[in-house]
Amino acid sequence: MRKKIMALLLATAMVATLLAGCSSSKQETASEDTTETEDTKTTDSTQATTDTAKDQDTEKTFKVGITIQSLENSYWAGVFGVVETLMKEKGWDYTVLACNDSSATQIQQIENFITDQVDLIMVHPSDPNAIEDYLKEARDAGIKVMCWDDKMTNTDLNWILDNTKLGYSIGQEAANFINDHYSADNKAQVAIMNYPQTPILLERENGILAALEEICKDNYEVVAQQPALDAQTALSNMETILQANPDVKVVCSIGAGGDIGANEAFMTATGGKIPEDMGIFSADATQQQLEAIVNGEASRASVGFEGSNKKTAEAVVDLYERLLNGETFEDQNLVRPLLVIDSENAAEYLADYK
Numbered sequence: 542m543r544k545k546i547m548a549l550l551l552a553t554a555m556v557a558t559l560l561a562g563c564s565s566s567k568q569e570t571a572s573e574d575t576t577e578t579e580d581t582k583t584t585d586s587t588q589a590t591t592d593t594a595k596d597q598d599t600e601k602t603f604k605v606g607i608t609i610q611s612l613e614n615s616y617w618a619g620v621f622g623v624v625e626t627l628m629k630e631k632g633w634d635y636t637v638l639a640c641n642d643s644s645a646t647q648i649q650q651i652e653n654f655i656t657d658q659v660d661l662i663m664v665h666p667s668d669p670n671a672i673e674d675y676l677k678e679a680r681d682a683g684i685k686v687m688c689w690d691d692k693m694t695n696t697d698l699n700w701i702l703d704n705t706k707l708g709y710s711i712g713q714e715a716a717n718f719i720n721d722h723y724s725a726d727n728k729a730q731v732a733i734m735n736y737p738q739t740p741i742l743l744e745r746e747n748g749i750l751a752a753l754e755e756i757c758k759d760n761y762e763v764v765a766q767q768p769a770l771d772a773q774t775a776l777s778n779m780e781t782i783l784q785a786n787p788d789v790k791v792v793c794s795i796g797a798g799g800d801i802g803a804n805e806a807f808m809t810a811t812g813g814k815i816p817e818d819m820g821i822f823s824a825d826a827t828q829q830q831l832e833a834i835v836n837g838e839a840s841r842a843s844v845g846f847e848g849s850n851k852k853t854a855e856a857v858v859d860l861y862e863r864l865l866n867g868e869t870f871e872d873q874n875l876v877r878p879l880l881v882i883d884s885e886n887a888a889e890y891l892a893d894y895k
Contacts, residue, residue, distance in 0.1 A: 620850045644668040824843060848880060
């Protein structure tokens with residue numbers, strides 16, 4: 542009996558030991574599983590952080606400051622309306638300002654951009670010489686600098702036109718028109734819409750006059766030269782010209798403003814019935830100018846560049862991005878193309894505005 546009891550006690554002890562062992566084994570396994578899960582979570586979290594950092598690095602945002610002569614000018618207003626849209630789509634921080642052709646105002650704008658630590662300054666100078674030192678200050682601060690229209694020293698890139706060649710192209714279109722409709726016995730009276738205060742626009746005017754003199758020397762006379770950056774000023778000045786010289790039928794303009802204002806004056810003076818020997822020849826090829834050409838108004842031809850406001854805006858924003866991403870250009874002066882738009886191709890380029 543005592544042996545049976547001892548055997549039973551031993552068996553009970555063995556079962557208890559086995560149960561205790563099983564319990565310990567499950568706890569250790571559970572502990573190991575928990576540790577593995579936490580390690581996995583830690584790894585996943587680290588990977589997610591790394592992926593986020595990569596995404597943030599890929600999606601670069603930039604701060605851009607732009608100062609131009611005027612936003613009253615139809616060309617500038619049209620182009621920079623699209624430029625703003627493109628920069629907004631990229632998520633950039635940007636400021637577009639007009640200095641209203643005041644060097645003092647433009648200097649203050651540039652200084653503010655430097656203080657704001659922008660990544661890029663683009664300037665359309667009122668007076669290039671007045672701002673050279675301030676652009677140097679910007680570059681010394683690590684800011685990329687781009688100039689539109691002038692060959693400047695303290696820039697990373699100058700986006701320029703051969704303005705004498707541009708003016709010559711305008712004058713050439715006008716001269717051919719004059720030769721078709723006028724003669725030495727019936728000279729065309731010509732008005733020039735200019736803006737000699739700005740050096741590059743004086744170059745355009747000189748190019749216009751050179752072409753007229755070379756191509757239709759005996760068939761014209763310039764009877765008026767009036768400043769006209771914006772359409773409203775041009776309209777007023779053209780009305781004054783027509784009061785003093787009612788036989789003026791040909792206008793050459795350095796830009797869109799003079800074209801649009803002169804066209805409105807001619808449309809009013811003729812009751813919308815533009816004669817075949819009346820024509821306006823200009824630069825910029827804005828939507829309003831192309832519409833006038835297509836509609837058979839006084840605007841006959843305009844020398845454009847990339848083809849439309851949209852194409853010009855896309856081209857300049859592409860240059861911003863290339864500069865901001867560290868690209869350097871072999872030539873500091875990047876010359877833009879010239880494109881004559883007239884009745885034969887105006888509808889094609891006008892479609893790009895729609």
